[in-house]
Amino acid sequence: MVLANWLEEIEATEVEHFVSYNCRKIYGTNIMSEHSFGSAVDIASINGISLRTEWTKNSANGEYLRQAGKAACNHFANALTPDYDAAHHDHFHLDNGFQRICPLSTLQRVKRAALKFAAGN
Numbered sequence: 001m002v003l004a005n006w007l008e009e010i011e012a013t014e015v016e017h018f019v020s021y022n023c024r025k026i027y028g029t030n031i032m033s034e035h036s037f038g039s040a041v042d043i044a045s046i047n048g049i050s051l052r053t054e055w056t057k058n059s060a061n062g063e064y065l066r067q068a069g070k071a072a073c074n075h076f077a078n079a080l081t082p083d084y085d086a087a088h089h090d091h092f093h094l095d096n097g098f099q100r101i102c103p104l105s106t107l108q109r110v111k112r113a114a115l116k117f118a119a120g121n
């Protein structure tokens with residue numbers, strides 16, 4: 001499972017999350033959020049480190065969270081951090097919906113090209 005893989009990569013032993021099933025539209029748009037489909041998760045703290053209070057701090061905890069946010073793009077198509085907008089000031093929003101905000105890694109690009117080739121197009 002992608003969430004478990006990410007948690008393993010960032011060596012998370014404990015996370016606090018907001019409700020992951022919640023029918024709503026993406027802030028400021030008419031598009032249904034991935035939360036409507038139960039396929040998104042919001043992470044508020046990792047290993048007891050709160051995104052709300054630590055994200056911008058020039059500290060080991062702040063750095064850990066920023067690295068965790070970057071690492072999330074290795075596992076999710078969309079990893080919105082507090083840098084994204086005010087609505088996300090206190091959490092990571094993670095999903096694998098149809099839109100993509102995270103850049104594809106080289107490995108992901110190679111995998112996609114191989115799948116396309118195997119499918120004959």
Ligand SMILES: [Zn+2]
Binds near residue numbers: 035040092094
């Ligand atoms: Zn969210």
